[in-house]
Amino acid sequence: MSKYEYVKEPALVKGDHDFSSLTRLVTDINLRPTPKAWYVAMIGANTLLFVMIAAIGYLIWEGTGIWGLTNPVGWGWAIINFVWWVGIGHAGTLISAILFLFRQDWRTAINRFAEAMTIFAVMCAGVFPAIHVGRIWVIYWVFPIPNQMQMWPNFNSPLLWDVFAVSTYFTVSLLFWYVGLVPDLATIRDRATSKIRKICYGIFSLGWTGSNRHWWNYEKAYMILAGLATPLVLSVHTIVSFDFAVSMIPGWHTTIFPPYFVAGAIFSGFAMVLTLMLVARKIYGMKDIMTNDHMEKMNIIILVTGSMVGFAYMMEFFIAWYSGVEYEKAIFMLRATGPYAWAYWTMMTCNVLSPQFFWFKKLRRSVGFTFFISIVVNIGMWFERFVITVTSLANDYLPSSWDYYSPTIWDVLTYVGTFGLFFTMFLLFLRFLPMVALAEIKAVTPQADPHNYDEETKEFIPPKVEVPEPQAQKV
Amino acid sequence: MSANNEQTLYGILAEYRNPKELIDVAREVSKTGYQKWDTFSPYPIHGMDKAMKLKKSKLGWIVFAHGMVGFLGAVTMMYFMAVADYPTNISGKPFLNGPAWVPITFELTVLLSSFGAVFGMFFLNGLPKLHNPLFNAPRFKKATDDGFFVCIEAGDSLFDKEKVKKLLEEAGATHIEEVYE
Numbered sequence: 001m002s003k004y005e006y007v008k009e010p011a012l013v014k015g016d017h018d019f020s021s022l023t024r025l026v027t028d029i030n031l032r033p034t035p036k037a038w039y040v041a042m043i044g045a046n047t048l049l050f051v052m053i054a055a056i057g058y059l060i061w062e063g064t065g066i067w068g069l070t071n072p073v074g075w076g077w078a079i080i081n082f083v084w085w086v087g088i089g090h091a092g093t094l095i096s097a098i099l100f101l102f103r104q105d106w107r108t109a110i111n112r113f114a115e116a117m118t119i120f121a122v123m124c125a126g127v128f129p130a131i132h133v134g135r136i137w138v139i140y141w142v143f144p145i146p147n148q149m150q151m152w153p154n155f156n157s158p159l160l161w162d163v164f165a166v167s168t169y170f171t172v173s174l175l176f177w178y179v180g181l182v183p184d185l186a187t188i189r190d191r192a193t194s195k196i197r198k199i200c201y202g203i204f205s206l207g208w209t210g211s212n213r214h215w216w217n218y219e220k221a222y223m224i225l226a227g228l229a230t231p232l233v234l235s236v237h238t239i240v241s242f243d244f245a246v247s248m249i250p251g252w253h254t255t256i257f258p259p260y261f262v263a264g265a266i267f268s269g270f271a272m273v274l275t276l277m278l279v280a281r282k283i284y285g286m287k288d289i290m291t292n293d294h295m296e297k298m299n300i301i302i303l304v305t306g307s308m309v310g311f312a313y314m315m316e317f318f319i320a321w322y323s324g325v326e327y328e329k330a331i332f333m334l335r336a337t338g339p340y341a342w343a344y345w346t347m348m349t350c351n352v353l354s355p356q357f358f359w360f361k362k363l364r365r366s367v368g369f370t371f372f373i374s375i376v377v378n379i380g381m382w383f384e385r386f387v388i389t390v391t392s393l394a395n396d397y398l399p400s401s402w403d404y405y406s407p408t409i410w411d412v413l414t415y416v417g418t419f420g421l422f423f424t425m426f427l428l429f430l431r432f433l434p435m436v437a438l439a440e441i442k443a444v445t446p447q448a449d450p451h452n453y454d455e456e457t458k459e460f461i462p463p464k465v466e467v468p469e470p471q472a473q474k475v
Numbered sequence: 476m477s478a479n480n481e482q483t484l485y486g487i488l489a490e491y492r493n494p495k496e497l498i499d500v501a502r503e504v505s506k507t508g509y510q511k512w513d514t515f516s517p518y519p520i521h522g523m524d525k526a527m528k529l530k531k532s533k534l535g536w537i538v539f540a541h542g543m544v545g546f547l548g549a550v551t552m553m554y555f556m557a558v559a560d561y562p563t564n565i566s567g568k569p570f571l572n573g574p575a576w577v578p579i580t581f582e583l584t585v586l587l588s589s590f591g592a593v594f595g596m597f598f599l600n601g602l603p604k605l606h607n608p609l610f611n612a613p614r615f616k617k618a619t620d621d622g623f624f625v626c627i628e629a630g631d632s633l634f635d636k637e638k639v640k641k642l643l644e645e646a647g648a649t650h651i652e653e654v655y656e
Contacts, residue, residue: 019517019621144556152556156565161578168582172589179593183619187517190616206597207604210618212501212527214600215519220532221596225589232585239578443518450522453495458647460493 010465012106012444015288019442022289026436027188029284031197037283038431045423052417055410056131064134066410073393073405078128080385081415083240084268085125086166087261087381090233091269092118093173096180097229100222106297108440109289112184113280114273115177116433120425121272122170124418129162131414158242165239172232176225179218182208183439237261244388250327251335251392254319260312267305267351268381270298274374278367280430289436292365299364302377306355309384313352331392339404340391343383350380482655485608486512486628487639488615489648494520497623500646501526504625507642511628515609515618534595541591542584549583550576608656615654626654 013022059066069076092114099107130139142163144153153160185205192198208214241261244252274295281290320328335344354376357363364370390405429435446452452463491497494516501514505528514520514527523529553576557563562570597603609615609626618624625648627639636653643651 023517023620144552150561151563152561154563154565155553155557155579156568156572156575158578161582164579164582168586171586175589175593179596183518187619190619206602207607208602208619209607209609209615210515210517211600212514212516212520212523213529214602215516216524216529217532217534217596217599219519220534221592224534224538224592228585228588228592232582235578235581235585242578439518448494448518448520450495450498450520453493458493458495458499 010293011446012109012291012293013289013441014291017288017445018447019445022442022445023187023191023438025286025288026434026438027184027191029430030188030432030434031191031193034431038427042424042427045420045427048417048420049424050417050420051413052127052420055413055417056127059131059410059414060136064132066408068405068407068411070403070405072396072401072403073390075389075393076405077407077411077415078132079243080382080389081418082125082128082132083261083385083389084382085121085128085418086169086240087237087265087385088269088272088378089118089121089125089169089173090237090262090265091273092116092121093169093176093229093233094266094269095273096176097226097233100226101230105444106294108437108444109291109294110273110277110298111440112177112180112433112437113277113435114269115173115180116426116429116435117269117273117276118173119170119177120422120429121269122166122173123425124422126166126170127418127421128414129159129166158239158246161239162243165236169232169236172225172229176229179221179225180437180440181433182206183210183218184434184437186210187438188434234262237265244392249392249396250325251316251320251331251388254316256312256315256319260309260316263305263308263312264351264381264384267302267309267355268378270302270305271374271377271381274298274302274370275378276426278371278374280435284430284435286436289441292367295367295370296361296364299358299370299373302373303355303358306351306377310352313348327397331395334395335387335391338391338395340387340394343387344391347380347383347387350376351384354380484629484636485611485654485656486626486630487636487643488609488612488624488626488652488654489643489646490614490617490650491623491625491647492649494623496647497625498523498526500625500643500648503642503646504627507633509627509631509633511631511634513626513628515615515622515624515626517619517621532599534592534599537595537598538588538591541595542588545584545587546580548587549580553579608654611656612652612654614650614652 017025067076067078092111095107095114096111096118099111130136133139133142138147141147141149142153142160153163182205185201186208189198189201189205192201238258238261241257245254245257247253277290278295281287317332320332323329335341354373357369357373394405395402442448446463447460452461453459454461489500491500497514497516498520501523504512505526514523516523554571557572558570568575614622615624616622625643627634627643629636640651
């Protein structure tokens with residue numbers, strides 16, 4: 001026993017569940033016949049996916065001229081969408097890796113879900129830089145493999161760092177996700193009755209038995225992966241911000257970019273997790289596992305990171321003034337009052353103002369309000385990337401070259417189409433894979449701890465948990 | 476499962492009610508000196524490593540070795556490409572541009588370390604495994620749901636069918652069976 005006494009947390013899983021009922025709650029979704037509503041949703045998602053494929057097909061046929069890119073705005077929606085999707089992915093890794101290192105057991109209810117979101121969001125993100133190169137048939141020039149020019153990639157370029165960062169991030173996220181899935185796939189394998197399911201889940205569960213000699217290495221691997229994914233996730237959005245910060249454009253060339261991008265990424269990612277979680281838990285009846293306590297904790301993270309983002313916006317303004325550089329000062333004044341002021345104030349309202357409502361416990365625990373804010377935050381974060389990318393390019397050093405940027409229908413269709421890719425993948429995930437990390441959630445129930453059993457009779461004794469109500473202190 | 480003399484015995488499988496019983500029986504079995512035995516549970520049980528007297532996992536060393544390969548591989552690759560094979564003057568920057576190489580070196584170190592962690596873990600566990608005699612016991616399906624099992628293998632030098640059964644029975648097993656290859 002440790003010498004410290006902790007205040008015990010209230011049970012993470014609500015309702016009267018034992019191991020077996022948790023197994024049934026989660027894996028029945030994968031084992032029962034496909035519901036009709038799933039097909040309806042899948043048709044919708046596939047339609048959008050085909051919109052994306054058509055938009056990309058036309059782009060490859062015709063060239064990037066079909067987008068709204070002009071001189072001087074050479075980066076438009078494609079880059080905005082890339083940064084937005086990558087940012088969304090970050091919440092999944094934060095939940096699975098950083099919260100694991102901090103021993104936040106509540107993560108077990110949402111980590112599988114959030115990691116899936118990460119992987120699919122990074123897939124959507126990866127589409128944009130790949131098609132943005134224009135001549136996609138020579139995309140392999142970005143990799144360090146021999147080509148007909150006999151030249152190697154430019155290791156001084158942040159765009160190349162991004163290639164390595166995003167592909168590493170995708171690979172590591174996928175491995176981490178799969179490692180977590182193996183024991184749960186074994187659970188489905190052992191419950192499956194049809195031959196095809198037995199074979200498929202059997203192959204992907206690799207012959208997992210739940211051996212404690214195996215768990216011993218497994219937990220070590222999980223810990224190491226969490227330790228590796230933590231600096232990785234911070235590095236990825238840092239390097240994405242280098243795409244901007246390493247250049248010499250006013251409003252981009254700032255040292256605040258890496259932490260500010262990472263905070264924004266977590267902010268938007270948590271909002272997206274909430275959007276998906278609130279819908280999925282209602283449809284699949286997961287309220288015992290994904291409780292309102294989880295929602296409240298995530299809302300607190302949104303409040304914290306939203307405030308960090310708000311602080312960064314103000315700090316940018318201050319440093320622009322403090323630096324004494326005229327172009328820096330000009331661009332920030334133009335952002336707030338210039339041709340894109342509408343986008344700037346949308347961003348400020350959605351990102352700085354809207355999370356502040358979460359200071360109130362009532363609103364933090366309100367499902368409807370949380371859902372509304374989660375959408376608002378995602379819109380706001382899209383506008384943040386719009387403001388950063390477009391305003392700085394549209395109004396740079398020479399006023400004679402200033403121009404106003406507007407997207408075309410193809411920009412819009414490609415972006416909307418990536419939601420088709422995202423939701424197609426997500427629906428497949430919900431149908432065929434356990435959406436809750438079953439082995440992990442079993443491990444955090446009170447029944448899982450051998451200390452909660454009587455020494456003599458070996459019967460389960462539920463631990464008494466008394467959470468003291470916070471008291472208003474008189475000073 | 477009926478005992479068939481022509482089949483070779485793989486081990487004795489015993490089921491227990493809960494993690495407390497499992498950890499207690501693990502303590503008992505590890506005292507007796509058996510080597511080829513294992514416990515099975517739907518999730519990792521805290522304290523089971525001590526109860527089973529498991530040695531520290533070697534995985535850390537595998538990850539370290541892979542990480543070093545990633546680190547050295549990244550630096551060597553960039554040195555070869557940007558300095559040795561085809562140096563290109565890019566805005567007058569030095570060919571050997573240390574700070575600019577940091578991100579890629581970091582990413583490749585993390586990537587290779589992760590490969591080490593995942594594939595090293597499966598390697599140490601002997602997975603993927605196409606066949607396991609334990610799957611012959613229908614009851615063993617519960618191990619991934621809510622069952623807690625101990626198996627002492629017949630391949631152990633101290634193995635004696637009756638003694639093992641007695642040991643597991645006295646520890647409070649709810650069900651004991653012989654598992655065949």
